[in-house]
Amino acid sequence: MNLIAERLDRIAPSQTIAITAKARALKAEGRNVISLSAGEPDFDTPRNIKDAAIAAIEKGETRYTDVAGARALREACATYFRREHGVEYKPEEIVVSTGGKQVIFNAILATIDAGDEAIIPAPCWVSYPDIVTLADGKPVIVPAGQNQGFKITPEQLEAAITPKTKWLILNNPSNPTGAAYSAEELKALAEVLLRHPDVWVFTDDIYEKLTYGGFKARTLVAVEPRLKERTVTMNGCSKAYAMTGWRIGFAGAPVKLIKAMDKLQGQSTSNTSSISQAAAVEALTGPQDSVEEMRKVYEKRRDLVVGLLNKAPGIHCITPEGAFYVFPSVHGCLGKTTASGKRIETDEDFVTALLEDEGVAAVHGSAFMFPGHFRISYATDDASLTEACTRIQRFCAGLK
Numbered sequence: 576m577n578l579i580a581e582r583l584d585r586i587a588p589s590q591t592i593a594i595t596a597k598a599r600a601l602k603a604e605g606r607n608v609i610s611l612s613a614g615e616p617d618f619d620t621p622r623n624i625k626d627a628a629i630a631a632i633e634k635g636e637t638r639y640t641d642v643a644g645a646r647a648l649r650e651a652c653a654t655y656f657r658r659e660h661g662v663e664y665k666p667e668e669i670v671v672s673t674g675g676k677q678v679i680f681n682a683i684l685a686t687i688d689a690g691d692e693a694i695i696p697a698p699c700w701v702s703y704p705d706i707v708t709l710a711d712g713k714p715v716i717v718p719a720g721q722n723q724g725f726k727i728t729p730e731q732l733e734a735a736i737t738p739k740t741k742w743l744i745l746n747n748p749s750n751p752t753g754a755a756y757s758a759e760e761l762k763a764l765a766e767v768l769l770r771h772p773d774v775w776v777f778t779d780d781i782y783e784k785l786t787y788g789g790f791k792a793r794t795l796v797a798v799e800p801r802l803k804e805r806t807v808t809m810n811g812c813s814k815a816y817a818m819t820g821w822r823i824g825f826a827g828a829p830v831k832l833i834k835a836m837d838k839l840q841g842q843s844t845s846n847t848s849s850i851s852q853a854a855a856v857e858a859l860t861g862p863q864d865s866v867e868e869m870r871k872v873y874e875k876r877r878d879l880v881v882g883l884l885n886k887a888p889g890i891h892c893i894t895p896e897g898a899f900y901v902f903p904s905v906h907g908c909l910g911k912t913t914a915s916g917k918r919i920e921t922d923e924d925f926v927t928a929l930l931e932d933e934g935v936a937a938v939h940g941s942a943f944m945f946p947g948h949f950r951i952s953y954a955t956d957d958a959s960l961t962e963a964c965t966r967i968q969r970f971c972a973g974l975k
């Protein structure tokens with residue numbers, strides 16, 4: 576009898592984490608490696624948020640809270656949704672979990688029966704298809720390339736819906752592309768969804784505070800309130816507040832689904848850390864200026880990286896609206912050979928040779944269900960970004 580369950584064979588380990596680990600190992604060997612593979616802010620958590628956590632420890636807020644999160648935090652989440660989007664959620668319509676990842680996991684596991692379909696626009700975050708597969712569901716990948724700004728059209732959505740469709744999983748702005756839907760584009764998708772009352776929408780808005788060039792991210796329910804009764808509006812503290820290690824994700828959704836997610840969470844992790852929850856209340860309802868300061872820095876880095884990458888022969892990079900990623904195409908590099916004699920047939924060959932020859936770690940597009948591209952995270956300092964892009968230019972210029 577096998578020790579490891581068959582269901583684990585159906586999923587892959589996160590390739591982003593695998594490449595980050597490989598880069599770390601090369602660094603440990605003494606190689607000069609610049610890692611642009613991790614989806615994590617390089618900023619420290621803002622002072623006021625850390626102070627709130629310290630105060631919580633001192634006050635003895637160190638016990639279990641409600642499984643779905645302390646009432647004070649669920650109220651803070653409601654305040655966030657109202658302030659940012661004018662959308663009303665009652666505390667009973669909110670769940671707090673151990674990161675946004677657990678919110679997605681719980682929503683999918685609580686709703687998908689064998690064979691149910693989830694529509695996932697690609698390029699997509701690595702975990703969505705695997706979570707759906709783990710729940711015995713079927714990921715239905717809808718490709719949206721650079722030529723359409725990495726965003727699906729209403730026609731593509733309509734064509735992907737079948738009687739088995741349970742979810743559309745939207746990520747706005749997107750990891751790995753940084754693409755974000757405008758209010759008009761969301762409205763057009765909503766028109767399709769209104770014609771299909773059995774389809775639920777999971778909107779992962781975790782990067783919504785990080786948008787550039789005057790672009791303001793909207794959330795689906797604010798654009799089309801009639802979808803509120805079948806939408807999960809997910810957010811979290813990891814990205815905008817530089818709190819990846821604190822593990823705070825949250826969502827607003829109809830009570831019947833929140834109750835199901837609460838039930839599942841109650842038999843797995845229970846509440847996320849009470850101390851992180853106190854910090855999250857401060858993050859969501861305290862001063863927001865540090866978010867704006869970090870956003871401005873990301874915006875400059877985005878422009879720096881897009882400019883430098885477009886000078887690399889064979890690479891084409893569009894300017895994304897948000898998040899902290901770019902997703903350039905490497906089509907012009909495929910079929911060539913590196914200066915060190917390695918043949919580049921795929922995006923994976925490209926990132927492997929780039930890491931080995933130039934010590935730059937990036938993630939291949941096929942890890943995001945979209946070959947022919949690679950992802951760079953620009954959540955790192957300007958000097959490293961400039962050096963990494965210079966190495967990419969040299970690497971591409973050496974291809975024959």
Ligand code: PLP
Pocket residue numbers: 614673674675676677700746749750779781811812813819822823824
């Ligand atoms: N959603 C997207 C699109 C992400 O990129 C990530 C993290 O990389 C998450 C959700 C999960 O973040 P966390 O679990 O840290 O809240």
